[in-house]
Amino acid sequence: MARAKKAKAKAKRKAVAKPGKKKATAKKAKKATAKRKTGKAAKKAATKRAPMPRAAKGKRPQYFEDPAVDKLHLMVMALIEELSVTRDRLDTVERLIEKHGLFQVQEIEDFFPDLKADAERTGRRIAYIRRVMKGITDELENLHGQDPALEFDEVVDVISS
Amino acid sequence: MDTQIRHPMLVRGKHDELSRQQFVHNLRLCLAADVMPGNRTVYEKRVKPAFRKKNKRDPKNRHEVRREMTKDPYYRLFSASQRASQEMMWDSVTDSVERELPELKKRARGNPHKTKGTLRIPKNFKVPAYHTAADIHLQPGGYHATPDGKDSIAAGALYDRSVFLYAIGGMGNMNDDLGKTVIGYYQENLPGESPARLLDMGCSVGHSTLAWAQAYPDAEVHGLDCGEGMVRYAHARARNLGITAHFSQQNAEKTDFPDDHFDVVVSHIMLHETSSTAINNIIRETHRILKPGGVMMHLDLMRDQGMNPYDSFMMDWEAYNNNETFLVRLRDMDWKKIAVDAGFKPNKCKVDGSMLNISKEMIKAGQEPHYTATFPILVGRK
Numbered sequence: 001m002a003r004a005k006k007a008k009a010k011a012k013r014k015a016v017a018k019p020g021k022k023k024a025t026a027k028k029a030k031k032a033t034a035k036r037k038t039g040k041a042a043k044k045a046a047t048k049r050a051p052m053p054r055a056a057k058g059k060r061p062q063y064f065e066d067p068a069v070d071k072l073h074l075m076v077m078a079l080i081e082e083l084s085v086t087r088d089r090l091d092t093v094e095r096l097i098e099k100h101g102l103f104q105v106q107e108i109e110d111f112f113p114d115l116k117a118d119a120e121r122t123g124r125r126i127a128y129i130r131r132v133m134k135g136i137t138d139e140l141e142n143l144h145g146q147d148p149a150l151e152f153d154e155v156v157d158v159i160s161s
Numbered sequence: 162m163d164t165q166i167r168h169p170m171l172v173r174g175k176h177d178e179l180s181r182q183q184f185v186h187n188l189r190l191c192l193a194a195d196v197m198p199g200n201r202t203v204y205e206k207r208v209k210p211a212f213r214k215k216n217k218r219d220p221k222n223r224h225e226v227r228r229e230m231t232k233d234p235y236y237r238l239f240s241a242s243q244r245a246s247q248e249m250m251w252d253s254v255t256d257s258v259e260r261e262l263p264e265l266k267k268r269a270r271g272n273p274h275k276t277k278g279t280l281r282i283p284k285n286f287k288v289p290a291y292h293t294a295a296d297i298h299l300q301p302g303g304y305h306a307t308p309d310g311k312d313s314i315a316a317g318a319l320y321d322r323s324v325f326l327y328a329i330g331g332m333g334n335m336n337d338d339l340g341k342t343v344i345g346y347y348q349e350n351l352p353g354e355s356p357a358r359l360l361d362m363g364c365s366v367g368h369s370t371l372a373w374a375q376a377y378p379d380a381e382v383h384g385l386d387c388g389e390g391m392v393r394y395a396h397a398r399a400r401n402l403g404i405t406a407h408f409s410q411q412n413a414e415k416t417d418f419p420d421d422h423f424d425v426v427v428s429h430i431m432l433h434e435t436s437s438t439a440i441n442n443i444i445r446e447t448h449r450i451l452k453p454g455g456v457m458m459h460l461d462l463m464r465d466q467g468m469n470p471y472d473s474f475m476m477d478w479e480a481y482n483n484n485e486t487f488l489v490r491l492r493d494m495d496w497k498k499i500a501v502d503a504g505f506k507p508n509k510c511k512v513d514g515s516m517l518n519i520s521k522e523m524i525k526a527g528q529e530p531h532y533t534a535t536f537p538i539l540v541g542r543k
């Protein structure tokens with residue numbers, strides 16, 4: 001869906017770019033067209049077409065009470081997919097490394113980080129986990145804070161005074 | 162890598178695109194094998210007992226089951242995931258098709274085996290409303306979109322690869338098992354007959370059409386479909402596979418073939434993608450274009466009749482979640498009556514059935530088939 005949006009934005013950019021071209025003098029434009037007809041890149045541009053549709057027509061059923069959960073579920077599905085793709089790509093890299101004799105993939109299995117590498121890894125791993133868990137733990141910060149968290153309207157009152 | 166045969170017209174895909182397609186393929190396998198069966202457990206252990214407690218009886222039909230099951234969190238998560246897998250499937254293949262279209266279109270113009278297959282595309286073809294109301298099985302743009310303009314093949318290229326992923330390979334490496342199923346039925350039940358001229362209605366990219374052409378190489382085999390990109394791609398696919406068949410963009414409700422023209426008219430899961438009016442027109446048209454003594458065989462999905470409410474409810478899943486909406490109506494219809502109303506004599510038509518060819522082959526080989534259901538076939542002789 002994000003891709004469809006991107007494509008739309010791209011099409012919009014193109015549409016915006018067109019009137020600008022009209023500003024060029026007629027002569028210049030004519031010359032450019034003539035050039036375009038013979039150029040290889042122009043040939044390529046001519047075969048470029050509108051993007052294929054990405055969304056199916058028809059109302060999408062709502063599966064959960066809160067429509068946000070439907071969206072969240074789709075995001076989780078996409079993440080599962082992309083992680084799978086990344087693992088496949090890593091697998092390809094490992095196989096190519098072995099094929100070209102850079103090192104044996106078994107070395108990855110047998111790899112044991114030294115103390116320094118282990119500390120760096122642990123630090124990075126913890127930061128990553130914290131980033132993922134942030135959504136859950138965020139509210140705790142407010143609960144533990146000296147001042148209770150203000151409601152939106154209360155903040156509006158503060159900034160309006 | 163999956164086992165779909167990489168014929169010259171099949172979209173290739175780059176590393177991550179293929180990886181996404183592979184993921185969808187495996188995701189659907191897990192959903193079918195691990196998650197979907199759990200719906201029955203949930204129904205038997207949780208949903209049905211609750212219904213019984215409240216109503217002092219069991220749910221009496223699929224609609225009652227549906228009302229209860231769609232409230233259950235397990236079924237909801239299954240449905241949401243199954244729906245997402247379908248959307249992800251189209252998206253993963255669209256990436257490849259969009260990128261490879263210029264190359265595919267170049268290949269579509271060739272005829273490497275010099276086959277005599279023909280293609281007819283009429284001017285001003287009107288796509289029926291049952292195609293344009295909602296995109297059937299969520300294919301963006303449906304069967305009919307022509308996003309690649311002139312000589313459009315995009316819809317067909319997208320469909321050919323995606324159907325394999327959709328069926329988790331269950332329709333064979335050439336997606337032709339439904340064709341083979343009806344061929345098997347024909348050969349078993351009408352031994353000694355062979356068609357000189359055959360029509361496959363709603364042929365899409367010719368998966369089943371080519372199975373017929375291969376089974377009867379001397380026959381004149383035709384395929385028609387409402388989707389321009391479908392039949393253009395079907396023509397290119399057949400030519401690149403070296404199989405002769407004739408494709409045309411036509412509505413099965415009213416074709417341009419003369420009366421008494423075909424020995425056999427078939428369709429393979431097309432009827433449920435039409436409408437209440439269209440199905441009557443299609444069977445009437447079948448009767449018109451069949452030669453006297455000619456045979457019709459329309460295979461589709463299981464009717465409600467004779468099914469227990471839970472299984473029948475699950476059979477409706479694609480209707481409610483995958484834009485195969487007419488399936489709900491078709492499953493309640495009296496198919497034989499439609500045939501009789503269309504001109505077939507009551508003693509010359511019936512609803513028969515067949516197990517899938519792939520299941521039969523597995524049984525023959527002493528293996529346990531994945532699927533043993535009997536698919537109904539509306540059979541009639543003019």
